[in-house]
Amino acid sequence: MSAPAPSDQPLRLGIAGLGTVGIGVVKIVQRHADQLAARAGRPVVITAVSARDRTKNRDADLSNFAWESDPVALAMREDVDVFVEVMGGHEGPAKDATEAALRAGKDVVTANKALLAHHGQALAELAEGLDRAIRFEAAVAGGIPVIKVLTEGLAGNGMRRVMGVMNGTCNYILTRMEEAGLPYETVFEEARQLGYLEADPNLDVGGIDAGHKLAILAAIAFGTQVSFDNVVLEGIGRISIDDIRRAGDMGYKIKLLGVAQMTGRGLEQRMTPCLVPASSPLGQLTGGTNMVVLEGDAVGQIVLRGAGAGEGPTASAVMGDVMDLARGLRLSTFGQPAAKLVQATPAVAPNPAPYYLRLQLADKPGALAKVAAILGESGVSISRLRQYGHADTSAPVLIVTHKTTRDAIDHAIAALPATRVVEGEPVAIRIEEL
Amino acid sequence: MSAPAPSDQPLRLGIAGLGTVGIGVVKIVQRHADQLAARAGRPVVITAVSARDRTKNRDADLSNFAWESDPVALAMREDVDVFVEVMGGHEGPAKDATEAALRAGKDVVTANKALLAHHGQALAELAEGLDRAIRFEAAVAGGIPVIKVLTEGLAGNGMRRVMGVMNGTCNYILTRMEEAGLPYETVFEEARQLGYLEADPNLDVGGIDAGHKLAILAAIAFGTQVSFDNVVLEGIGRISIDDIRRAGDMGYKIKLLGVAQMTGRGLEQRMTPCLVPASSPLGQLTGGTNMVVLEGDAVGQIVLRGAGAGEGPTASAVMGDVMDLARGLRLSTFGQPAAKLVQATPAVAPNPAPYYLRLQLADKPGALAKVAAILGESGVSISRLRQYGHADTSAPVLIVTHKTTRDAIDHAIAALPATRVVEGEPVAIRIEEL
Numbered sequence: 001m002s003a004p005a006p007s008d009q010p011l012r013l014g015i016a017g018l019g020t021v022g023i024g025v026v027k028i029v030q031r032h033a034d035q036l037a038a039r040a041g042r043p044v045v046i047t048a049v050s051a052r053d054r055t056k057n058r059d060a061d062l063s064n065f066a067w068e069s070d071p072v073a074l075a076m077r078e079d080v081d082v083f084v085e086v087m088g089g090h091e092g093p094a095k096d097a098t099e100a101a102l103r104a105g106k107d108v109v110t111a112n113k114a115l116l117a118h119h120g121q122a123l124a125e126l127a128e129g130l131d132r133a134i135r136f137e138a139a140v141a142g143g144i145p146v147i148k149v150l151t152e153g154l155a156g157n158g159m160r161r162v163m164g165v166m167n168g169t170c171n172y173i174l175t176r177m178e179e180a181g182l183p184y185e186t187v188f189e190e191a192r193q194l195g196y197l198e199a200d201p202n203l204d205v206g207g208i209d210a211g212h213k214l215a216i217l218a219a220i221a222f223g224t225q226v227s228f229d230n231v232v233l234e235g236i237g238r239i240s241i242d243d244i245r246r247a248g249d250m251g252y253k254i255k256l257l258g259v260a261q262m263t264g265r266g267l268e269q270r271m272t273p274c275l276v277p278a279s280s281p282l283g284q285l286t287g288g289t290n291m292v293v294l295e296g297d298a299v300g301q302i303v304l305r306g307a308g309a310g311e312g313p314t315a316s317a318v319m320g321d322v323m324d325l326a327r328g329l330r331l332s333t334f335g336q337p338a339a340k341l342v343q344a345t346p347a348v349a350p351n352p353a354p355y356y357l358r359l360q361l362a363d364k365p366g367a368l369a370k371v372a373a374i375l376g377e378s379g380v381s382i383s384r385l386r387q388y389g390h391a392d393t394s395a396p397v398l399i400v401t402h403k404t405t406r407d408a409i410d411h412a413i414a415a416l417p418a419t420r421v422v423e424g425e426p427v428a429i430r431i432e433e434l
Numbered sequence: 435m436s437a438p439a440p441s442d443q444p445l446r447l448g449i450a451g452l453g454t455v456g457i458g459v460v461k462i463v464q465r466h467a468d469q470l471a472a473r474a475g476r477p478v479v480i481t482a483v484s485a486r487d488r489t490k491n492r493d494a495d496l497s498n499f500a501w502e503s504d505p506v507a508l509a510m511r512e513d514v515d516v517f518v519e520v521m522g523g524h525e526g527p528a529k530d531a532t533e534a535a536l537r538a539g540k541d542v543v544t545a546n547k548a549l550l551a552h553h554g555q556a557l558a559e560l561a562e563g564l565d566r567a568i569r570f571e572a573a574v575a576g577g578i579p580v581i582k583v584l585t586e587g588l589a590g591n592g593m594r595r596v597m598g599v600m601n602g603t604c605n606y607i608l609t610r611m612e613e614a615g616l617p618y619e620t621v622f623e624e625a626r627q628l629g630y631l632e633a634d635p636n637l638d639v640g641g642i643d644a645g646h647k648l649a650i651l652a653a654i655a656f657g658t659q660v661s662f663d664n665v666v667l668e669g670i671g672r673i674s675i676d677d678i679r680r681a682g683d684m685g686y687k688i689k690l691l692g693v694a695q696m697t698g699r700g701l702e703q704r705m706t707p708c709l710v711p712a713s714s715p716l717g718q719l720t721g722g723t724n725m726v727v728l729e730g731d732a733v734g735q736i737v738l739r740g741a742g743a744g745e746g747p748t749a750s751a752v753m754g755d756v757m758d759l760a761r762g763l764r765l766s767t768f769g770q771p772a773a774k775l776v777q778a779t780p781a782v783a784p785n786p787a788p789y790y791l792r793l794q795l796a797d798k799p800g801a802l803a804k805v806a807a808i809l810g811e812s813g814v815s816i817s818r819l820r821q822y823g824h825a826d827t828s829a830p831v832l833i834v835t836h837k838t839t840r841d842a843i844d845h846a847i848a849a850l851p852a853t854r855v856v857e858g859e860p861v862a863i864r865i866e867e868l
Binding site (some may be wrong): 024032153154155157279288299300303306316319320336 | 474506583586587678736748758761763765770
């Protein structure tokens with residue numbers, strides 16, 4: 001990609017979307033005009049904005065900006081150099097306006113993870129064919145500049161694994177369940193009332209939103225085309241307060257954890273509940289904060305922690321991209337030319353790992369021996385086991401296995417009912433080794 | 435700074451210094467040749483190297499590189515585009531060769547924190563006057579790409595405070611003292627025998643090395659000229675195992691913590707032992723790992739964690755800079771033109787904070803009342819107090835104060851001996867609020 005000499009002319013932004021993020025960007029540009037100009041070597045200004053409702057009362061002075069009701073019209077304005085897309089939605093206006101902006105010779109800065117996860121490859125090819133940039137720091141992990149760290153700062157590394165807790169709402173729910181001892185349904189309802197959930201809550205609790213982010217990181221880390229369809233998704237809806245407590249007893253926390261790694265059997269992308277050591281940075285993460293862990297063959301493990309959402313943090317990420325463009329810093333969308341990104345073969349099964357098992361064991365002689373025998377026959381060996389006292393006719397048993405395959409675990413779980421000593425459905429959750 | 439269109443010609447490195455870091459860079463360039471070329475859009479190659487001793491056995495194949503015994507000669511070679519300075523030392527050959535490289539039209543990548551801390555402003559002016567880049571990601575916090583995050587990723591923020599645990603040896607010593615219950619002198623000697631200490635150990639335990647890093651971060655964060663002379667330095671040599679334990683009892687850890695912030699009374703730069711909450715990311719940091727905390731007015735708090743030293747991590751940081759240059763990403767040394775950086779007025783005293791006080795109180799009636807009176811007269815109010823049982827004629831008393839000034843604390847400590855109820859020297863350590 002060629003780098004035109006940076007201009008000393010003002011960089012002119014057109015902002016599509018005046019929700020939290022858009023208004024956050026307006027505030028930064030207004031508050032820090034001098035500082036931005038000093039850092040970029042040129043002024044950064046907003047010339048035009050668009051949003052659905054012009055009459056809505058907004059917490060910023062927009063009187064100096066031209067108004068467009070149509071984001072596509074905004075994207076094509078003569079007086080816009082960078083189209084800032086902070087509307088959201090991966091089809092319709094956001095996509096149309098982004099493509100229109102690129103075709104009209106504008107660079108694009110977007111906070112839209114869904115757009116990138118679904119159309120990242122096509123948009124990157126379009127942008128690079130037109131010698132334009134499409135930047136998306138705000139799409140992943142809010143204020144944490146993880147796209148920049150991964151694409152640029154760690155460019156000397158072969159990446160081994162990328163992990164992250166990247167949906168603050170899920171982490172809030174899990175933390176609140178643990179701290180208040182409340183069941184999932186109650187905390188879910190609380191979160192809804194607090195306005196923490198997307199209109200379609202499955203985007204959050206189903207892991208879709210976080211899965212979008214993981215797919216974007218995986219593309220950069222492994223030089224592959226974004227492939228959200230190959231992210232294995234499992235939400236937090238089946239996590240019980242009981243498992244949160246029992247996992248805690250064994251020294252673990254339960255997180256909705258994204259993991260991407262390139263294995264001999266293909267690219268593994270998972271966004272699923274996992275156990276992580278309670279003493280690890282991921283284990284210590286509480287509430288709505290995000291964390292990304294990047295593992296490279298030279299750098300080892302880098303951990304990044306910060307706010308994953310909100311006006312200021314997301315606008316900070318948008319402005320990081322804007323400032324790069326103002327300074328003339330340009331590189332390929334995913335860190336290497338889109339045309340050269342390969343389609344990764346998805347791994348059919350996750351890498352072997354230890355698993356956490358919880359069973360309800362009948363109070364019968366030889367019950368534990370029967371379970372142990374089934375596990376052994378399935379190739380699952382036990383690392384730690386804890387049987388709890390009980391007043392009832394059955395008792396919970398917790399098992400941490402040695403490293404094994406998901407197949408072996410599933411095989412064992414399928415075989416357990418025949419023993420007639422296990423009540424209800426056993427729970428198996430992967431323990432991600434850090 | 436103008437950005438020449440990036441070339442598709444190989445980017446040619448000359449590496450001065452073949453210690454741990456230099457060899458780490460050689461290994462990455464050799465191991466990841468294809469990947470680096472894909473990411474940069476051009477090959478990255480090493481053409482020449484220099485070191486003191488050519489005959490030394492090194493863990494890399496250097497046979498394809500020209501050899502220079504003089505780093506200045508290396509810096510001026512026709513076939514070198516980027517001079518990689520990983521020799522160390524802030525005067526003599528490192529400085530001479532860096533200047534020679536810039537004057538010969540080369541860009542410079544350096545891992546040399548002392549060079550930047552002492553001569554950063556002059557070198558930035560020299561480089562920018564010649565339209566060259568001098569890059570130094572590896573100089574601060576090893577593998578953590580904190581220079582990039584601060585200069586680029588957070589460029590939309592007014593920075594409020596920058597903090598860090600940036601000397602792995604000091605954090606190792608403090609962690610080991612706590613875990614093994616050993617006194618400073620014993621662990622210091624262990625660290626020396628393990629080869630963790632610089633030839634002049636005061637660079638580590640006196641806070642100088644970490645102070646260099648803080649001065650560099652402060653310049654970028656606040657748009658000021660690097661001013662290492664104004665960093666208030668206090669090493670860890672006076673931290674006792676007793677204080678580590680007592681602080682732990684009160685919910686804190688002791689860290690050698692760097693803090694830079696712009697206050698109404700000027701720029702505050704401190705590298706001193708501080709108490710931090712045990713449950714905070716800084717408090718949970720153990721061993722040789724580094725952590726940097728960046729606080730911006732939009733992004734809030736960003737925490738970065740990773741290896742602060744070692745072959746791979748430091749070489750990763752060097753390669754991050756090299757890859758930026760290979761990709762044609764160029765900006766001012768400290769994020770804005772060196773000629774425009776202002777000389778900051780140093781703050782005469784640190785911002786108010788709570789303090790931790792430890793006194794040995796004589797077992798006399800009214801002893802505590804006398805201490806409390808002195809504190810009150812000095813304007814120091816008590817937030818929490820803990821008196822320990824004792825078999826002896828005196829007992830330790832721990833006090834956590836409300837927010838107060840260092841002056842008030844010093845005033846109180848000076849007045850305490852007159853009470854004749856305090857034995858020995860009271861200890862006062864700042865509690866940094868996170």
